[in-house]
Amino acid sequence: MNSSFDRVTLEDVAQEAGVSLATVDRVINGRPGVHDRTIGRVEAAISKLNYRPDPAAVRLARGSKSLRFCFVLPASRTSFVELLSSQLAETAKWLESQRAFVDVREADVFDPDILATLLESLGERYDGIATIALDHPRVRAALDDLAAAGKAVVTLVSDAPTANRLRYIGIDNAAAGRTAATLMGRFAARRTGRIGLIAGSLALRDHAERRFGFTQVLESEYPELCAQPPQEGRDDNERNRAIAEEFLQMPDLVGLYNMGAGNRGVAAALEASGRAAEVIFIGHELTPHTRRFLVRGTMDACINQDAGHEIRSAARVLLAHCLKEPLMPDQERIRIDIFIRDNMP
Amino acid sequence: MNSSFDRVTLEDVAQEAGVSLATVDRVINGRPGVHDRTIGRVEAAISKLNYRPDPAAVRLARGSKSLRFCFVLPASRTSFVELLSSQLAETAKWLESQRAFVDVREADVFDPDILATLLESLGERYDGIATIALDHPRVRAALDDLAAAGKAVVTLVSDAPTANRLRYIGIDNAAAGRTAATLMGRFAARRTGRIGLIAGSLALRDHAERRFGFTQVLESEYPELCAQPPQEGRDDNERNRAIAEEFLQMPDLVGLYNMGAGNRGVAAALEASGRAAEVIFIGHELTPHTRRFLVRGTMDACINQDAGHEIRSAARVLLAHCLKEPLMPDQERIRIDIFIRDNMP
DNA sequence: CTGTTAGCGCGTTCAT
DNA sequence: ATGAACGCGCTAACAG
Numbered sequence: 001m002n003s004s005f006d007r008v009t010l011e012d013v014a015q016e017a018g019v020s021l022a023t024v025d026r027v028i029n030g031r032p033g034v035h036d037r038t039i040g041r042v043e044a045a046i047s048k049l050n051y052r053p054d055p056a057a058v059r060l061a062r063g064s065k066s067l068r069f070c071f072v073l074p075a076s077r078t079s080f081v082e083l084l085s086s087q088l089a090e091t092a093k094w095l096e097s098q099r100a101f102v103d104v105r106e107a108d109v110f111d112p113d114i115l116a117t118l119l120e121s122l123g124e125r126y127d128g129i130a131t132i133a134l135d136h137p138r139v140r141a142a143l144d145d146l147a148a149a150g151k152a153v154v155t156l157v158s159d160a161p162t163a164n165r166l167r168y169i170g171i172d173n174a175a176a177g178r179t180a181a182t183l184m185g186r187f188a189a190r191r192t193g194r195i196g197l198i199a200g201s202l203a204l205r206d207h208a209e210r211r212f213g214f215t216q217v218l219e220s221e222y223p224e225l226c227a228q229p230p231q232e233g234r235d236d237n238e239r240n241r242a243i244a245e246e247f248l249q250m251p252d253l254v255g256l257y258n259m260g261a262g263n264r265g266v267a268a269a270l271e272a273s274g275r276a277a278e279v280i281f282i283g284h285e286l287t288p289h290t291r292r293f294l295v296r297g298t299m300d301a302c303i304n305q306d307a308g309h310e311i312r313s314a315a316r317v318l319l320a321h322c323l324k325e326p327l328m329p330d331q332e333r334i335r336i337d338i339f340i341r342d343n344m345p
Numbered sequence: 346m347n348s349s350f351d352r353v354t355l356e357d358v359a360q361e362a363g364v365s366l367a368t369v370d371r372v373i374n375g376r377p378g379v380h381d382r383t384i385g386r387v388e389a390a391i392s393k394l395n396y397r398p399d400p401a402a403v404r405l406a407r408g409s410k411s412l413r414f415c416f417v418l419p420a421s422r423t424s425f426v427e428l429l430s431s432q433l434a435e436t437a438k439w440l441e442s443q444r445a446f447v448d449v450r451e452a453d454v455f456d457p458d459i460l461a462t463l464l465e466s467l468g469e470r471y472d473g474i475a476t477i478a479l480d481h482p483r484v485r486a487a488l489d490d491l492a493a494a495g496k497a498v499v500t501l502v503s504d505a506p507t508a509n510r511l512r513y514i515g516i517d518n519a520a521a522g523r524t525a526a527t528l529m530g531r532f533a534a535r536r537t538g539r540i541g542l543i544a545g546s547l548a549l550r551d552h553a554e555r556r557f558g559f560t561q562v563l564e565s566e567y568p569e570l571c572a573q574p575p576q577e578g579r580d581d582n583e584r585n586r587a588i589a590e591e592f593l594q595m596p597d598l599v600g601l602y603n604m605g606a607g608n609r610g611v612a613a614a615l616e617a618s619g620r621a622a623e624v625i626f627i628g629h630e631l632t633p634h635t636r637r638f639l640v641r642g643t644m645d646a647c648i649n650q651d652a653g654h655e656i657r658s659a660a661r662v663l664l665a666h667c668l669k670e671p672l673m674p675d676q677e678r679i680r681i682d683i684f685i686r687d688n689m690p
Numbered sequence: 691c692t693g694t695t696a697g698c699g700c701g702t703t704c705a706t
Numbered sequence: 707a708t709g710a711a712c713g714c715g716c717t718a719a720c721a722g
Contacts, residue, residue: 007411007444009715020693025717033691052442056404057715060698066352087675094673097400099352178687186645189534217687300531303688308675328439330432330653336688342523342562343648343681354699365709370701378707402699405714 008049016045028053055325067100067322070122071156071314072115072131075106076235078261079287083307084157090308091315100127100319109158110201110234112136119146128152128318130169133160135205152321154314157305158206166321169313171305171336173206177213177259179336180282183301184214184255185222187280193254196247197230198240200260210259210284225254233262240265248273255280255300267293286339294341304337353394362390373398400670412445412667415467416501416659417460417476420451423580423606424632428652429502435653436660445472445664454503455546455579457481464491473497473663475514478505480550497666499659502650503551511666514658516650516681518551522558522604524681525627528646529559529600530567532625538599541592542575543585545605555604555629570599578607585610593618600625612638631684639686649682 014024019038026034027042034042045051071088074081085104092102105122107115109132116138122129129146133139133155143163146153152166159168184195195218199207215227228247233240240262247253248269256279258266263283270276276298283290286304293299313332320327359369364383371379372387379387390396416433419426430449437447452460454477461483467474474491478484478500488508491498497511504513529540540563544552560572573592578585585607592598593614601624603611608628615621621643628635631649638644658677665672 007715011715021716022694022718023692026692029717035691038691054405054444054715055442056401057698058717059401060399060405060700060714061716061718063698063717090673090675097397099399175687179685182685182687186532186534189531213687312673312676328435328657330435331657333690335682335690337680338683338685338688340524340527340683342520342527342558343683345678345680352699356699366700367702367709368707371708374701380707383707399699402714403701405698405716406700406702408701408714 007054008051009054010051012049013042013045013051016049017042059323062323067127067319068125069095069100069102069128069130069315069318070105070126071102071311072105072107072118072129074109074132074157076109076261078235078285079289080261080285080307083285083287084311087308087311091311095315095319098319100315100322102315107132109134109204112139115139116142119143122146122151124149126151127322128154130154130156130314130318132156132158133163133165134158135160135162139163152318154317156310156314158204167317167332169310169317169332169334170206171334173209174213174216176284176303176305176336177210177215178217179213179338180210180257180259180301180303181214181217182221183338184257184280184282185218185225187300188222188225188254190224191254192224193252194226194228194247194250195254196228196244196250196256198243198256198258198260198262198266199230199232200235200262201232202230204260207259214257214259230259233260233265235261237262237265237268241269244269245273248275248279253279255282258283261285263287263293263299264289267298270298286337286344291344294339294344297341300340302339304339305334306337310334352399353396354399355396357394358387358390358396361394362387404668407668412472412664413470414440414445414447414473414475414660414663415450415471416447416656417450417452417463417474419454419477419502421454421580421606423630424634425606425630425652428630428632429656432653432656436656440660440664443664445660445667447660452477454479454549457484460484461487464488467491467496469494471496472667473499475499475501475659475663477501477503478508478510479503480505480507484508497663499662501655501659503549512662512677514655514662514677514679515551516679518554519558519561521629521648521650521681522555522560523562524558524683525555525602525604525646525648526559526562527566528683529602529625529627530563530570532645533567533570533599535569536599537569538597539571539573539592539595540599541573541589541595541601543588543601543603543605543607543611544575544577545580545607546577547575549605552604559602559604575604578605578610580606582607582610582613586614589614590618593620593624598624600627603628606630608632608638608644609634612643615643631682631689636689639684639689642686645685647684649684650679651682655679 112134119142140163147164155165155168157170231243244266281299282301284303290302452463457479464487485508492509500510500513502515576588589611626644627646629648635647
């Protein structure tokens, strides 16, 4: 049985190696100015005693400067964005307890210049930035500049793949589109007909990727279903309702796939048409509204990314980076959730 | 803008309130022996300065006694159990960095007496226990005793609902069964026929609950599908293979639902029968094997509980309880994952 | 190259 | 009822 009921400390290591605290500290933190021979002795002692630094003591001694983070969220007030905000408010409390403070900014998702300008203005004030991104030269440049200035940067929900960020925290949208297509195909039960596609804007990388994944699978696996050209509703309920009504004119409409927000508009059109039970409706993001539509049967499946998980993951990644602490990679993987009526949380 | 670039400390509060550190500490930790008037002054200062204790300093000062946790996992060597073990090994490293050490024990899931005996023997040695459970009087009693002895206790993966544990960390198995049924019904595409059910043992609460949820939904929503009486394969691949072969004799077999482990046996029977594409196969737990079956199309959907999440959650809950630190409830909710070919992590 | 020492923010005696 | 002082394990000057 292990006799380590009381923690092994730096002192123990120093004693075991026959050196002083400072020397042990130097080799542990890879600082220069230690003879190779002593390095060896210290390392031997460390592994012999199975020493692990106490993170609490490290944090305390490393100094008390608080960190400042900035979260840039979409300006659009969709239910999903509301979820992100409320989860951020929760997480902010935890961050405060870790001596990190967050500011929230909003940016128009549809305008790369506004986002880039905002990012450029974040300048010296923050230690870390978590932001939605756009795959646009100015945005990439702004992100790269922040990274070059030594700030911790992560992209959230939507990515700028070639930018120099620490990590993208969000789902693989092409895979999400494929997932939607497979569900659509299987739920369609060999029926033949058309599938109506609705996007917020195909200029948005995530919507474009979802579309790509969706049509790819639909065409190759379910040729009896024909994906219609996507209509752009700008994530707006009214516009989406009109688009859905248009689709519902088609007698052979088998299903609707909304790749963006604005599910309420689609559901309203479906319910008004009287074809809600028959026409398959698949959308994204579990919100109070989509929950209702799933329960009612108006919506058949909801592809989700966990807003709370994304926000917490961003917080952990930024914090760990600034504090040079390790992460548990498995914990940071954002999954593509499938929700149907029966497995909602 | 807030001027709190440097953290507000106990000292600041003491000064603001015109008292000493010790007094502030007394009111913060609710210790007796402080005049009501001074309590008021201190509390005023705390909220005025928006003081939050530094958890690192608290941990450091609270002393160096390490914690000991015990994780009791199933003795059966299924892939899911392997996943639990390997995730526990990861998490154990993190726990060590938090001055907590874990031992792992194994218990036969099918024998309540063995489990109860093990739990009873855990006696004085541990500060916290995370264990699979069984809804059995002796197990409940053992759990209650541990709780009464002041140990932190959580049930993992399978629950003993009426026992006095801190929390059950696992999924709602009835809901998981309903989820499987809805997927089965929708994938079946209005076909008429039978569904073969396979369980590890119906004496296990989780398998019984899955069966209940499954048949409930199937009977009420998909009367064209007829659930066959469940066969018990004890989570064993060989037994399950035989059971599946038996089911596959039925010409009108539409699908197979395996509520337990041993998916390899079922898949083998399916693939040997030549009906793998036609017969719907739904099972539980995403493992290297079920991933393969999903990719191949042998398996149509996999209901999952995230082993890594469960282990980490158990670790966080035990640690937070022992350290009297708060939790983020949203983070501890274990979801019922649905995986199909396209959304595997 | 190596050792000494003074804190980091808080809990906890022991005095007063 | 209140305060002073020491120590938790580690980092960061500053000496040698």
